[in-house]
Amino acid sequence: MDTHYTAEQESFRSTMRRFLDDHGGTNFTRSRWSEPVPATAEIWQSLTDLGVTGLLAPEHAGGLAGNMTDMGIVMEELGRVVHPGPCWASCIGATSAAAVFGLDSLLRALTDGSKTATLALEEPGRSFTRWQQAQLAVTNDTLNGDKIQVPDALGATYLFVTTDHGVFLVPTAASGLTITPTECLDGSRRFATVRFENVTGTRLGDNAQLAPVIDRMLVALCADGLGAAQRALELAVAYACERQQFGQHIGSFQAIQHLCADMLQQLELGRAGLHYALWSQDAGDPREAHRAAVMCKAYSAEIFPQIGASAIQIFGGAGFTWEYDVQLFYKRLLSLQMTWGNSEVWLEELATLVIDVDAPAITAEH
Amino acid sequence: MDYRYPPDTLPFRREVRQWLQDNLDEELIGQSNRGSLTVEQLDALRRWNRKLADAGYAAISWPAEYGGRAAGVMEQVVLAEEMQRADAPSALNPIGLANIAPSIMTWGTEEQKRTLLPRMRRGDDIWCQGFSEPDAGSDLASLRCRAVFDGNDFIVNGQKVWNTLGHFADYCQLLVRTDPDVPKHQGITCLLVDMHLPGITVKPLTTLTGAEEFAEIFFTDVRVPKSALLGPINQGWQVAMTTLSNERAGVANLHLGVRKKIARLIQAAQERKVEGKPVSQDPVVRQRLARTYLYGEYQKALADVCIAGELNGRPPGAESSITKQSWSDIEHMIAETSASVLGEEAHRGSWGDNRLYSRATSIAGGTTQINKNIIARRVLGLPKA
Numbered sequence: 135m136d137t138h139y140t141a142e143q144e145s146f147r148s149t150m151r152r153f154l155d156d157h158g159g160t161n162f163t164r165s166r167w168s169e170p171v172p173a174t175a176e177i178w179q180s181l182t183d184l185g186v187t188g189l190l191a192p193e194h195a196g197g198l199a200g201n202m203t204d205m206g207i208v209m210e211e212l213g214r215v216v217h218p219g220p221c222w223a224s225c226i227g228a229t230s231a232a233a234v235f236g237l238d239s240l241l242r243a244l245t246d247g248s249k250t251a252t253l254a255l256e257e258p259g260r261s262f263t264r265w266q267q268a269q270l271a272v273t274n275d276t277l278n279g280d281k282i283q284v285p286d287a288l289g290a291t292y293l294f295v296t297t298d299h300g301v302f303l304v305p306t307a308a309s310g311l312t313i314t315p316t317e318c319l320d321g322s323r324r325f326a327t328v329r330f331e332n333v334t335g336t337r338l339g340d341n342a343q344l345a346p347v348i349d350r351m352l353v354a355l356c357a358d359g360l361g362a363a364q365r366a367l368e369l370a371v372a373y374a375c376e377r378q379q380f381g382q383h384i385g386s387f388q389a390i391q392h393l394c395a396d397m398l399q400q401l402e403l404g405r406a407g408l409h410y411a412l413w414s415q416d417a418g419d420p421r422e423a424h425r426a427a428v429m430c431k432a433y434s435a436e437i438f439p440q441i442g443a444s445a446i447q448i449f450g451g452a453g454f455t456w457e458y459d460v461q462l463f464y465k466r467l468l469s470l471q472m473t474w475g476n477s478e479v480w481l482e483e484l485a486t487l488v489i490d491v492d493a494p495a496i497t498a499e500h
Numbered sequence: 501m502d503y504r505y506p507p508d509t510l511p512f513r514r515e516v517r518q519w520l521q522d523n524l525d526e527e528l529i530g531q532s533n534r535g536s537l538t539v540e541q542l543d544a545l546r547r548w549n550r551k552l553a554d555a556g557y558a559a560i561s562w563p564a565e566y567g568g569r570a571a572g573v574m575e576q577v578v579l580a581e582e583m584q585r586a587d588a589p590s591a592l593n594p595i596g597l598a599n600i601a602p603s604i605m606t607w608g609t610e611e612q613k614r615t616l617l618p619r620m621r622r623g624d625d626i627w628c629q630g631f632s633e634p635d636a637g638s639d640l641a642s643l644r645c646r647a648v649f650d651g652n653d654f655i656v657n658g659q660k661v662w663n664t665l666g667h668f669a670d671y672c673q674l675l676v677r678t679d680p681d682v683p684k685h686q687g688i689t690c691l692l693v694d695m696h697l698p699g700i701t702v703k704p705l706t707t708l709t710g711a712e713e714f715a716e717i718f719f720t721d722v723r724v725p726k727s728a729l730l731g732p733i734n735q736g737w738q739v740a741m742t743t744l745s746n747e748r749a750g751v752a753n754l755h756l757g758v759r760k761k762i763a764r765l766i767q768a769a770q771e772r773k774v775e776g777k778p779v780s781q782d783p784v785v786r787q788r789l790a791r792t793y794l795y796g797e798y799q800k801a802l803a804d805v806c807i808a809g810e811l812n813g814r815p816p817g818a819e820s821s822i823t824k825q826s827w828s829d830i831e832h833m834i835a836e837t838s839a840s841v842l843g844e845e846a847h848r849g850s851w852g853d854n855r856l857y858s859r860a861t862s863i864a865g866g867t868t869q870i871n872k873n874i875i876a877r878r879v880l881g882l883p884k885a
Contacts, residue, residue, distance in 0.1 A: 135811060385883050394882060481786075481791055485787075
């Protein structure tokens with residue numbers, strides 16, 4: 135039994151951190167803040183060389199056949215520098231979906247970095263948690279309707295689309311398909327509304343087949359949030375040790391100390407739950423993987439943004455400027471809160487899992 | 501990462517489960533050793549303690565020479581889980597076994613170890629700690645209860661308070677001021693005091709729940725023999741802070757306790773109807789209950805990090821420093837959620853008691869505010885004022 139990463143995994147983390155720092159860290163994100171497609175060809179190639187694009191892909195598709203605990207490291211590190219780009223949507227979402235449906239040539243293209251893809255799940259006026267009951271209409275393999283909050287759709291070659299007739303694979307170049315970027319206060323993320331007007335697609339299977347993919351993506355999103363929240367706390371503590379008022383470091387004031395201690399508690403509880411959720415995705419029990427993912431998103435979506443907010447508070451006026459990085463983390467964490475269901479809808483999902491059952495309370499230890 | 505318990509814990513789990521099934525009497529199931537205890541209840545708990553001790557389960561983390569089984573962290577966790585599962589009362593000297601015994605093992609004379617430890621383990625002697633005073637709470641080291649050594653005896657004068665089980669105690673691990681002229685941590689001495697000595701008066705202290713769970717102890721010219729000294733004179737602070745290296749398993753009890761309460765709340769929410777509908781279908785109650793459940797499960801995840809840390813030989817990290825206060829936050833949350841779920845029933849019986857008792861969780865054993873000071877300085881490295 136161990137809840138920690140192995141030495142080998144930690145050394146991968148160091149490599150990843152060095153790589154992102156060498157590529158400008160948060161300055162890279164700032165430079166791409168308003169670009170419609172934030173990833174550059176150069177950085178995507180470098181991520182490919184590092185093995186990130188193929189981390190979850192099977193070996194026969196040129197991938198590394200890694201697991202979600204490995205991917206958690208990537209996501210935490212991306213979150214630490216609020217890295218933009220389609221890693222979450224493509225390297226986790228589309229790659230896992232392509233593996234579920236056995237799309238080997240797509241897997242190879244995702245792995246070698248030549249293509250990216252994403253998932254179109256959410257629909258206007260619906261709770262994300264009901265994604266399996268998609269209503270986007272399909273007649274004779276022709277799709278009609280809207281999807282919202284589609285991550286990194288611009289730049290993607292393919293979409294996995296949930297519909298009232300299961301999952302379809304649709305090329306973004308298909309005629310009748312329109313991608314409209316959504317305004318978002320977080321310039322480190324890209325979302326779009328995708329409109330389907332008589333778009334032809336290829337049916338892959340049932341919506342429910344994507345369930346493990348969605349759980350993986352939820353947990354991965356929280357891992358990104360953990361990295362961002364951790365960095366926000368580090369910046370706040372460093373600032374509190376350096377900034378002086380009334381002739382002393384503000385970090386010596388109890389009010390600041392208690393705020394920081396609260397942030398640490400929120401962070402460490404989140405880390406404990408997240409790491410369990412990452413491991414659960416690999417452990418082979420889909421129900422437990424789902425329960426862990428739901429708890430993870432419900433917790434992280436509510437609590438991690440509070441860490442970002444507290445960090446801004448500790449920076450005072452400096453925290454409210456564009457210049458200081460702490461705002462970037464707050465925005466990234468607000469994205470986490472809103473993306474694919476907020477805390478309230480996931481708590482409701484948790485309620486259906488643990489309250490609406492005959493024998494409540496999963497307290498049996500083995 | 502691997503969250504599965506090592507497979508070699510399974511035989512021990514089976515052994516304990518079977519033993520509890522064979523030995524735990526019906527009337528002891530669910531009997532708390534907290535709150536007011538009658539003399540009869542205390543006797544029953546004492547008999548149960550002896551049974552546990554004789555079967556080798558009362559102090560499994562102790563070294564074998566003191567009657568323990570030098571159990572590692574996983575065995576301790578498994579025992580805690582099985583005791584909780586069976587609703588079995590724990591041994592009578594929780595503070596003695598976990599907090600006082602390590603000091604005796606490390607600093608005690610052979611005589612002290614031989615005479616005191618076996619009786620503590622069996623619950624033959626009940627132990628309390630005499631640390632806090634009316635004016636020395638969070639600032640414990642400012643304690644003033646005086647002891648003057650006259651060559652044979654320590655003559656003790658002063659008052660202690662918040663002594664759990666003090667009114668039943670046979671022994672007290674007492675901290676006294678032996679040198680008032682040095683910095684406060686350096687003039688403290690630790691004594692193992694026989695509570696039946698003349699000059700000791702014990703007054704039960706009624707808590708806000710109405711229970712007589714603590715006591716106040718008054719010392720008036722009490723002659724404590726030299727043999728009661730534990731460790732060197734004026735090093736009582738270090739002596740009292742001694743802990744066993746394998747102590748982290750205790751965190752399991754925190755989540756086991758709260759998760760059991762949460763399970764009961766979920767069941768109550770299904771059963772209790774308002775306007776003909778189960779409370780569990782009320783959207784507001786569902787949110788509160790689901791959130792409470794989530795925090796209970798996260799307390800377990802946090803405990804797993806602590807336990808795995810010990811199992812794999814890592815020093816305690818940030819996770820250990822927040823465990824107590826995150827537990828206390830959940831206890832508060834459960835208390836509030838119980839009111840949402842149970843309505844007026846939340847103010848009766850064990851739920852009412854629980855609601856009031858939850859206030860103690862952020863005070864006893866170090867207030868949340870003191871913990872935050874410590875976390876800010878020691879874990880986060882923030883500067884001292």
